[in-house]
Amino acid sequence: DAGVIQSPRHEVTEMGQEVTLRCKPISGHDYLFWYRQTMMRGLELLIYFNNNVPIDDSGMPEDRFSAKMPNASFSTLKIQPSEPRDSAVYFCASTPRGSGYGYTFGSGTRLTVV
């Protein structure tokens, strides 16, 4: 199994531009999570999906952030327009069930907004 695959690994963009982060979960995993990691706030859950349906997006910081999961093998996190304070490492994770199994994380996307 290739694990959770995220792309790109690094993204540098100018303030105001649209940024799209991509994630391919492990096949057969029903849950997909997007986390953001910063020095100041640590690991924050942004949103998670169950069977491609968004269940809880209370962690999404503002309307500039949106996430979709059009099918079981693909999810995107979009920021439009991007701002310097969005600079962080964004992780995608998946799990076969909601609890007790731990999550498998991708390698993350390091986003820098200048």
Add this chain to the structure above:
Amino acid sequence: AQSVTQPDIHITVSEGASLELRCNYSYGATPYLFWYVQSPGQGLQLLLKYFSGDTLVQGIKGFEAEFKRSQSSFNLRKPSVHWSDAAEYFCAVQGGTIKAAGNKLTFGGGTRVLVKP
């Protein structure tokens, strides 16, 4: 609401010495508990997990953790650290009810471990 506290932000240990990382959680019932490790520039890797039963849990890379309900703790230990153990370690808690499908994993702030030669 569940929460996790890792009191030590940084720990420096000599290679070959023992290591213990502290983790305290807050949750109304018996939680599921996890330890993850993150090497620089990498994602999080699961070291071990506790669901129920034996309170001493063995994990990968020679790590173990002990669940102590009375202290709401889940401390991570390794008898002899290697230079490759230098990384950041995260404790996490998840609701452990039967209908907990989708319960969020809440992470502590992490402990960065430095290993001296």
